[in-house]
Every structure is written in structure tokens, then in C-alpha cells.
Amino acid sequence: MNAAVSAHGIHKRFGALDVLKGIDLEVAEGTTYGLLGPSGSGKSTLIRLLLGLSRADAGEVTVRGRPMPDRAILSEVGYMPQAPSLYMDLTARENVAFFAGVQGIRDSAAIDRVLDIVQLRGRADSPLHTFSGGMVNRTSLACALVHGPRLLFLDEPTVGLDPLLRASFWQHFRRLNREGVTIVLTSHLMDEAQNADRLGLIRFGTFLAEGTPAEIVAASGAANLGDAFLTLAEAQG
Amino acid sequence: MNLRRTLAVARRIVQQFRRDPRTIAMVIVVPIVMMALIGYLLRSVDPERTVAISADVPTDTAGIAEAINAGGRVEAVVLPREEALKQLRGGEIQAVLLMDPGPGGEDALTLVLEGTDPTSARVLDQAVRQAFAQKLLWAVTVGTNIGGEAGEGPQLQVSYLFGGPEYENADFFAPALIGFFAFFFIFLLTAVSFLRERTGGTLERLMAAPIRRGELVAGYILGFGLFALLQAAGVVLVAIYGLRIHYAGSIGWVFLVVFALSLLAVSLGIFLSAFARTELQAIQFIPIVLVPQALLSGIIWPVSSLPRALEVTARLLPLTHAIDALRAVMLKGHGFGDGDVLWPWLTVVAFAVAFVALAATTFRRESA
Ligand SMILES: Nc1ncnc2c1ncn2[C@@H]1O[C@H](COP(=O)(O)OP(=O)(O)O)[C@@H](O)[C@H]1O
Ligand SMILES: [Mg+2]
Numbered sequence: 001m002n003a004a005v006s007a008h009g010i011h012k013r014f015g016a017l018d019v020l021k022g023i024d025l026e027v028a029e030g031t032t033y034g035l036l037g038p039s040g041s042g043k044s045t046l047i048r049l050l051l052g053l054s055r056a057d058a059g060e061v062t063v064r065g066r067p068m069p070d071r072a073i074l075s076e077v078g079y080m081p082q083a084p085s086l087y088m089d090l091t092a093r094e095n096v097a098f099f100a101g102v103q104g105i106r107d108s109a110a111i112d113r114v115l116d117i118v119q120l121r122g123r124a125d126s127p128l129h130t131f132s133g134g135m136v137n138r139t140s141l142a143c144a145l146v147h148g149p150r151l152l153f154l155d156e157p158t159v160g161l162d163p164l165l166r167a168s169f170w171q172h173f174r175r176l177n178r179e180g181v182t183i184v185l186t187s188h189l190m191d192e193a194q195n196a197d198r199l200g201l202i203r204f205g206t207f208l209a210e211g212t213p214a215e216i217v218a219a220s221g222a223a224n225l226g227d228a229f230l231t232l233a234e235a236q237g
Numbered sequence: 238m239n240l241r242r243t244l245a246v247a248r249r250i251v252q253q254f255r256r257d258p259r260t261i262a263m264v265i266v267v268p269i270v271m272m273a274l275i276g277y278l279l280r281s282v283d284p285e286r287t288v289a290i291s292a293d294v295p296t297d298t299a300g301i302a303e304a305i306n307a308g309g310r311v312e313a314v315v316l317p318r319e320e321a322l323k324q325l326r327g328g329e330i331q332a333v334l335l336m337d338p339g340p341g342g343e344d345a346l347t348l349v350l351e352g353t354d355p356t357s358a359r360v361l362d363q364a365v366r367q368a369f370a371q372k373l374l375w376a377v378t379v380g381t382n383i384g385g386e387a388g389e390g391p392q393l394q395v396s397y398l399f400g401g402p403e404y405e406n407a408d409f410f411a412p413a414l415i416g417f418f419a420f421f422f423i424f425l426l427t428a429v430s431f432l433r434e435r436t437g438g439t440l441e442r443l444m445a446a447p448i449r450r451g452e453l454v455a456g457y458i459l460g461f462g463l464f465a466l467l468q469a470a471g472v473v474l475v476a477i478y479g480l481r482i483h484y485a486g487s488i489g490w491v492f493l494v495v496f497a498l499s500l501l502a503v504s505l506g507i508f509l510s511a512f513a514r515t516e517l518q519a520i521q522f523i524p525i526v527l528v529p530q531a532l533l534s535g536i537i538w539p540v541s542s543l544p545r546a547l548e549v550t551a552r553l554l555p556l557t558h559a560i561d562a563l564r565a566v567m568l569k570g571h572g573f574g575d576g577d578v579l580w581p582w583l584t585v586v587a588f589a590v591a592f593v594a595l596a597a598t599t600f601r602r603e604s605a
Contacts, residue, residue, distance in 0.1 A: 051445050090252055099442070
């Protein structure tokens, strides 16, 4: 069976800046893959490459067996960018309905369903400029989910969320995985990254380690993921 | 082409408008007020201009005064010389016709003009010359002397190929203003709105959805085109029922031209938004893109009267052609069966299509 996402030998430069220096990864269908690393390490750049929003200088990406970029596959893909990227003058419902519409979907039941998932049903008709940062982020996630994608790219989906809401998001990610949805997400929080099936620890555009959380902790000889990252980062220099 | 995706974009633009009454006012109300104001100003009566004929002029002073008054634009009175000069200096009258020593030293008929307002001076000069020419004509053709009655003499018949004597400046400007407003406001709004789409990350989000670039541009054209048509409807209604402009032919064609213009304005706005990083920079398109077109497109000065280089430039500006088409529709009563509507309209559409193509190159997922 094809991997949901596979990337080989990805290199990306911005002018003199070498941002990604040879990334390889495989994400199995129905699993959650976490890209974990400090700010500026290249996580968002990698996500945009996997989506076909920008082109790698070297290397290939395939998504669900199709070489990227490929417009047709995008209807099976949901993307939540790191910045909210929504229309602040519109309501939560209007934003979600719009992103459903650009997928060619007009389905108010689906819109209500994702608003429930992000627990915004009660505020759905308020404009986003009256929302807190966390609420805007939840709206953004709803927009990425509304068309029922088989593959989700979530760039720091839990930033600005309180611990309760973060836990409920992870529960939902797990439920999506059981339904066969594949998730690639980024985070800079070690503790929540434990929840992913596989992790890529990224720093300065290369993987310090790649594998299941348990494999990474064991290989580094540290007690937990946070310490593992520190140990591996020190080894990198 | 997926209509649903295009309509989603158009609907969103309408929703954003609805939340922004100030912008609605700018697009719909401001052009109506400006149209009404400009129309009113163009209508306002000539200022009063008076020429005094010095009583010592050795000819039929009353007859000349009558001839000048018959012209209608200037009032003529007969006054004693000193009184006339006093009133001229005091600004109560604007010209005096009197006897003064000429270059040869002998007294000659002289027109003294107040002179600070060149338009006034020209009008007075012409009115007086015309009165003299008329009296001379009577003298020759009717055989009377220069003292003949005003209103006598041969009658000139006047006929109009288009319009008629009732046509006024306001009628000439109205079509051009309808075109200019549609272009100006829709261009500016699209540029700012698409700039927000670029800088706010929503464009990137759209590029991660299966919407085609053409569908996105078409959605913008539909959404903003709707407001362009509403605006044109408002301006046309004010012009026809408020200002009671004279027009010939079908107003329906006006909307077809306005739609072509909004096509152009939207695609140009999307294209140029790629060259601005902030909304302030988008506002800088007004002097770069809009003012040259406002000056050169024939709104005020007919394109054919421009110096050669400027005339060529004007022909390269799409707004020139749109205004040509609008004037042919409204002043000549022509329609799409006539070359002077069809060709300019097609030219505008061709410009628009070119800009749609250019606009679509300014955003891409790095794929087809
Ligand atoms: N469009 C761009 N042009 C130039 N540099 C960029 C661009 N996008 C990202 N970078 C640089 O690439 C590096 C990685 O950025 P990013 O992928 O956003 O990191 P992360 O998401 O891990 O915080 C940063 O140094 C950033 O400045
Ligand atoms: Mg990032």
C-alpha cells in the first residue's frame, strides 16, 4: 500500500539561506506524524512543500501516490496554516462556509458538524474580529476539516489553546485516524508530541531523529522526549 | 470551470461588503453625490458680464447695445464715459466700449476689458465683435446702414446630426463620469481587497484548495461587477431623473459597457496588487494608474484635440475606449450594431482579458 505522504531528499534554499537540507519521511495512512522542532527550524517550509504550495530545489514529494504538485489531490487534503489566514470581518460560519465553497461543497450539516468539533457552535455567527486568538485558531481548524479531507496538514494547530481544549483536539485527531484520516502536524511542544504515532525531530533543516516517540527516547538514552531533544541537539552542535 | 467555487468567492465578497457600510457608501453613494454636484456645477448659469458703451461713441450706441443684448451672454448698457470707467475700476462692469486715441493718434473705437478673468474677457470680446459683425452683415445684405434693427436680416438654419440645441455640457460629461466612477472605485477596491488576500494568508490557503486561478478571478469579477452595476444604476438614475440630462438611445447598453469596465478594473486591481506590500502602497496607484487615465481618456479634453504623442498614449488606455463607447450609446443613441460602440467595447474586453491572464500569473501554487 502507498504511504499517504512520502518525501525523499528534500532540499530548499531561500537565497543564501539553506532551510531544508535533505529531509526524508514516510507517513502511513491513518496515522499522525509530528514534525517537532524549535521556531525557525523549517517545519512550515516543509509543510508547504508537501502540499505543493512551493517547490523543492531537490527531492520529490508524493501524496497518496501522486507526485506533487497536483491540483486534483487537493480536494482530499485539508490545510491549516500557522497564521490564522481567515477573513476577520466575516463570522466563523461564513468563513467555514466559504472554504467549503471553494472545495465545491455547500453542505450546512457539514459546517455545523465541524463547528461542533471546535466547540464554536454557540459563537458561529459572531465576526472573527470579536474572537480570542484561540477561537480564531479553532475556526481555522474547522475550515481545514469542513470538506472531510483524507489527509490533514496542520501547522501548529494547538497554539494558543488551553490544556482542556488541546486534549479535546488530540482526541479528535485520534478519532480521525481511526476513520483512516492521515494527519501531519507541527509543534514545538515536546509533551503533546508524545501523542503522535511517528515524529521527525527537526533542527536547522535536518532531522535529529525520526521514528516513534518511544524509539527516539530509547535511541537517545534520555528519560523523556524533551531530554531526548536536548541531548540530540547538543550532539548536533 | 466549477461554478460553485466561483460563486463561493463572489458570495464572500458580497458578505464582506455587507459588513462594511462605509465602503458601500463609498462605492454607491459617493459617485451619486459627485455626479449630482458636477452636473449642478456644469449647469450653473454664466456669471453676469456687463459691457458699458460710452455715450460719446459716435454711432448708434443704443443699436449696438441692443445687438449685444440679443446675443444673450453679455449685458450691454449705455453710460457716460467717466461713469463707465469708474464702474469698470470698481468691478461693477467688466468692459467699456469707448473712443480712445489709436496708434495713429486719431480717436478709434476701443474695447477696454477688466482682464483678470481670461474667460470673461474672451466672452466679452466675442460678444462685442459678434454684434459689430452682425450689424455689418445687415448693412451689406439688407442695404440698410449700420443702424439697422436687431433681429432683422438673413436667418441661418441650424440642424444637428446627433443630439440637438438642448444638449448641454452635463450631457456630454455624464457618460464619461459613469465610466470613470465604475473604473476608479472598483479598481481601487479590488486592489486593496486582493492585497489583503495576499498578505493575510487567505490566498495561500485558497491555493491549497482545488480552486483554479481562473475561478478565483471570475468570482472577484462577479462579486465586484455586481457593485459596479449597482453603482452605475445609481449614477444613471441621478443623471436621468435628478439632473434630467438629455440622452439618446438605450440605457441598457450602458450597463454592458460598465460590466466590461468592471472586468477590466478587477483584473487590473488583482494584477497590480502584486506590486504593493501595504494598503498605503495600493493607494499610490491613484496617481500612477487613475489620474493619467482621468486626464487623457477624453473625459474633459477630447482625445482628438490632444498633442500627437498624448493622443497615441490616450488610445493605449482602456478607459478612453470605454468612454468612447459610452458616449456613442448615450449621445448618439448607438447600440452594439454600430461600430463606434462595438469596437471600443471589444477593445475594453480585450484589455480586460489580457489583464485577467496577467493577474493569474501573479499568484500560483507552484503547479498547473
Ligand atoms: N519565503 C521565505 N523567504 C525567505 N526565507 C524564508 C521564507 N520562508 C521561510 N523562510 C526562512 O526559513 C526558515 C524556516 O522557517 P519556517 O519553515 O517558517 O520555520 P518554522 O515553521 O519551523 O518556525 C526561517 O529562517 C525563515 O526565516
Ligand atoms: Mg512555522
